[in-house]
Amino acid sequence: MTVQWSALIVVSFFGAYLGPALAAAPDAVREFAGRVGPIVGQASACQDIAQGRVQTIVDKVREVIRQASTNDGERDQLTRAFNGYIADGRSRIGASQASCANAEKQLVELERSLSQPAAAGPRPSSPAEATTGAVTAAEVRGVTDREIRFGMVLPFSGVQKEVGHEMRLGIETAFARANEGGGINGRMLRLVVADDGYDPNRTAAAMAQLYEKEQVFGFIGNIGTANAQAAIPYALERRMLFFAPDTGAASVRRDPPDRYVFNYRPSDAEEAEALVRYLVKMKRIPPRQIAVFTQQDALGDDGYAGVAKAVRHLNISEPVARFNYPRATIDVDDAVNQIKAHKPAIKAVIMVATSRAAAKFIEKTRDAMPDLICATISVVGSTALATELKLLGPRFTRGVIVTQGVPAVSGYSSLVLDYKNALTKFAPGEAPDYTSLEGYIAATILIQALKQTNPLDTERLVDTLESMRSLDLGLGAPLSFGRAEHQASHRIWGTALDENGTYQAIELE
Template identity: 80%
Template sequence: MAVRWSTLIIGSVFAAPFSPALAAAPDVVRELGSRVGPIVGQASACPDIAQGRVQGMVDKFREAIRLATRNDGERDQLTRSFNGYIAEGRSRTGASQATCAAAERQLTELERSLGEPAAATAPITPVKAETTTGAVTAGPVRGITDREIRFGMVLPFSGIRKETGRQMRQGIEAAFARTNDAGGVNGRMLRLVAADDGYDPNRTLAAMTQLYDKEQVFGFIGNVGTANSQVAIPYALERRTLYFAPNTGAAVVRRDPPDRYVFNYRASYAEETAALVRYLIRMKRVSPKQIAVFTQQDPFGDDGYTGVAKAYRQLNIGDTVTRINYPRATMDVEEAVNQVKAHKPGLKAIIMVATDRAAAKFIEKTRDAVPGLIYANVSAVGSTSLATELKLLGPRFTNGVIVTQGVPAVSGYSSLVLDYKNALAKYAPGEAPDYTSLEGYISATILIQALKQTNPLDTERLIDTLESMRSLDLGLGTTLAFGRAEHQASHKIWGTALDETGTYQAIELE
């Protein structure tokens, strides 16, 4: 990479005061990000390069982004682009002597372009302090004391997705409680602090700010909602804060290369919808022309529809995918029902990318109008709440309704599922096992293992620990893994279908 090419421009971008001419030229900053980001990423992967130097360059470039942009959307877009280039640089670097020597030279040249004195090549050693538990830390870290590690979670306390939020929180808290009873993480107790955004992305930023600034959380886990994550992720990235296992399978949390601070446990909606397309066409012998996609009209629905369209292309199917929408966060499905009734040729299967109550209302309105219609939902529908809604309508409304899952059957006997059910019985007595709370429990269990392996504990070391986790066997029947270029632990999809009693039974999707 030719660093000298941009020396003068970089110097003007980072100069103080900032050049007013560049305030109208974000494209200049975007181009520089494509050059600076990989250098920063390569340097961050080298143990002999002081991370203070790397972080200093990141902070300066993010300030340049702030000054060069006119609104939050533009700023977030540039920040995500810059973070992507950093991740790309990290993924290219094997921390070998040769690559790290090159990264050192490039970083030094960038520093000189800013008129800064050349930095020492030896890493800066932080002042270490020993806690009362004997663990070593590198000075104060947000959200961590000698007794506690504090995580935040943004979820809907009320509204159409409140049950999903409640279940996700319950699973995480059960895993935290189980760990705390066993002595915590190296003597520190885990604490989850939740904030409500009502499933409204317009309220997500305030909830994130409350948790970060007021509650001083170390990181975020289990946030609910796709559109909500679109708001939350740029906020977390800008603050270099962990955003772990959000309850969404959308592409926004699965960039390629991945955002450094964003990690997922579960399979994506694209993987779930692809599995459903293959199941309907190959196993149920449904013509592609007789499959439609019923989606919430928002990024959640967009992602599911895109997944179906991609699956059609992968199967060399030339037919256009029929999309039927309903308004976000509502149960207004009348127009969608009318489209199903009027569709020619008649529909035989619906892939549903919807919330629980909207999905139940849609099934209620179409079950008799289109007899024999196959309903196939992605996991985000909320399995338990969907079953509850349909059971109120009667056995003929539950029987045969399919839901893909990112976790194994809660009725199963794998070691982790048994641990989960025991923890639920102890810390949430009276609560029935649920697919969403199991997802929360698994996600928290992965994070806990990484926390235990990171000492001294801070965000950057935790990220490095997560990226080094390979062939993690939690007792799910499938192994999990992360890497520098892979921030999704599982790609496994389980199939379930409701019977006449409203109970989920396992089905084979392949």
């Protein structure tokens, strides 16, 4: 590292404290971020380098960006650029010891450069601020001697309110079960919720309510794909855990993964691909007679991408027909009419939709296309879909296929039995449901990690999650995270509705 390079880092970092010069030079900050980002990115990809060291530097750079920015737009732009530089560094690092040894050397030089001029700036106001890697008040917000508060943004009304209710129910049931056993080292778990109405334009305000007013420690179980896209930047900027959102979107599964974003469920693309294999191999339907009915947004895009990828794997170059409906509506008439008129005749439709839109689609195609196979991925909300179809009658429920990211709620695996017993005890009158089971599983994973993290702060919790391997909760499939893997499960289960509107397990392969 040259003297000039070292001086650039020092001036850039401490300029935020020494005067207005840096605030007038966002280009200097961008250059600073462009030099530091690849170094910390490479270091973060090496197993033997403590991530707390990396995070300390990341925090310093983000503070430079915050103080140097004249408005929110400029700050967001610089932060995205810095995150991109980190990702570039992670993608370029090799797996060899030599590569990581070089990353370690660069990191040490960077740490030395950043620490050299500490005396030039104002003295820290407290011992905690002076300690590298110390847990500050901001990092333990939502944690007291008595409780740990988590936030959840969900729709209280609208087309996804049932899904929101079930996800919340599952999480709160797992929290109640843990609290009965003493909580997390004597601290009780509490879930605080905010409503965004399934409208991504309201999501940031709901996140701010939970962060600023409720002072939550992290987020769990947020509902919606477009909503998650609005929520994640808010959480990342504040280094807040964003755990197990109810979405299979690719935007929540970046490669390399965002440090604070963790998923339980399989992706939408994985579920859609499983349905294609099932329809082609088990039902013997030609790929050119399979269509996709999707909500017109990122959710639909991800599902369609999974179908298209699966068809390509079958060495079929012909594009898959796609028919859309407007997001957060049940306006499916145009899509239905187009499918009815399509040549060759469509024999199966993979739906990537909300429960009411999917039910309306089935209702409007059943008479004209009685042999049409309707299948959907789990984001639809299994119970909500079954409830809608049962109101229409047995011929509308029979044979509707739904992939699941959890085992059958009618099954007897140890975790499913624990879930149903907990539901009976802590939520009497609530029926077992696939979405609430998912919430229960996700919360149970988080509880396991919380119990292993002491003292508790976000960075240590993330490190704990990334070290979890082959976690056996009794699902019949092990769950794992890693530094490069923030999705616990890739297992997909198959179910189909019978004439009574009850889900029966089916083999997908």
